[in-house]
Amino acid sequence: MVLLGEIGAAQGLKGEVRVRSYTEEPADIAAYGPLRNEAGTKTIEIERVRVTPKAVIARIKGVTTREAAEALNHTKLYVARDALPEAADDEWYVGDLVGLKAVSAEGGPLGTVAAIHNFGAGDIIEVERTEGGPSLLVAFTDDTVPKIDIAAGRLVLVPPEEIEASDDGDA
Template identity: 90%
Template sequence: MGGDTNLVLLGEIGAAQGLKGEVRVRSYTEEPADIAAYGPLRNEAGTKTIEISHVRVTPKALIARIKGVTTREAAEALNRTKLYVARDALPEAAEDEWYVADLIGLLAVSPDGAPLGTVAAIHNFGAGDIIEVDRTDGGPSMLVAFSDDTVPEIDIAAGRLVLVPPEEIEASEDGDA
């Protein structure tokens, strides 16, 4: 990303749509059409500014018109362009909500404070968020459902979150029986 780690991925341009320069957009914003509300976006390298001038939502895709793009060929040239915005351009998250970009890199600690690893990614394959932690002991990455039970505490300012691995949840439930 051109060395700027303060960028947040908001979406990705897909295939050209029609003959007049429109493109399909995969939006990662809560409401897909809101991607146009963030103002000028940047490509991954930070070398190109992309301004969405109009969006329309169809049953199959979000269709966008990009400022300055008027032909199918120009639209095709943008295919697979990732769309980023500066982190400080995003509104503050509501209480008990976080931007994924703010979670990446946090230290994951056990409930007793022992370091478990570093948050590498947050995934969602359709059934809910999964937190991926690169383990401090060098073992394989840990994938844990992101819930109040498994992540009971997040402290962005302190740079850490408490992670209760599933085996500890099962052990405590077995002990409660």
Template identity: 35%
Template sequence: MLLTVAIIGAPHGLRGEVRLDVRTDDPDRRLAVGNVLETEPADAGPLTVARARVTPDGAVYVIFGEARDRTAAEALKGVRLVVESDEDDADDDEGWYAHELVGLRVLHVDGRGLGTVADLEQLPAHDVLVVTEPDGNEARVPFVEAIVLGVDAGAGTVTVDPPRGLFAADPVDEEDLDGPDGDA
């Protein structure tokens, strides 16, 4: 099973350096100089890390041996760097990977079906479940304990207790918008 290590972002400078949207909890190991990473799409790689650096604000930049100028780096924007999962990736305490969640049914705490997990977005503050609702709308559910009550991969479900208005099927009522004295 392939895991996304990073997504290649915009080029930085003229020598092929690119910013990475890191998706691994072990970037020092995964993005070490000399590592060869497979890509999605496959025809963009494999790519060899020739240089890597982390800025004081935590941004990760690399130069790949196969892309040593800005033009080559621009062609890599949006490419996913992937690795085959291994034993080190199996620690359940580290959270969930998108491939483990995609396709799971999303259930409201009261038992109503709300949709299906389409993706897991990893954002700086917290992860977000992208849920396709039965009517085709897309909801973004913060993957935090207060909202996502549990994931049961065996049963194929994610149980949530979302605030009103997060899902199209559960809109905020007009009276919910009124203040305590009935005024908006």
């Protein structure tokens, strides 16, 4: 399952909700058909969306009151991975990256990709180190991740010099 968004607060009195959409175009979250909650126990169908300057507002099938909309607050919206289109050559789904082995430019093991985060300033790759210790958190850029090979199950990670220096005890 792939996370496409999350339902937020109720909007108005007639059952609409705000949605945080993780799709490239926010309104496209409605184009994937029925979505599932995190446990996979509930199906959520978005009947229509409208994008405002502040939020994506959605009408959920069967939700007609503010109280019903409020009950959906914080519901994460998932779709099966096979329902997604194939990624372009220079694009990847986060779910395809998590679990890849991270190696240095020379091929030495660094760890395993644990997550990709985005706190608003760009993507950050989190790598659990092979030798233990705190995870590496590195900006996910072409310079720091110059090669990704999904088929081989690995990516090349080039941490900035500041991180390498702190690893040696120099910083």
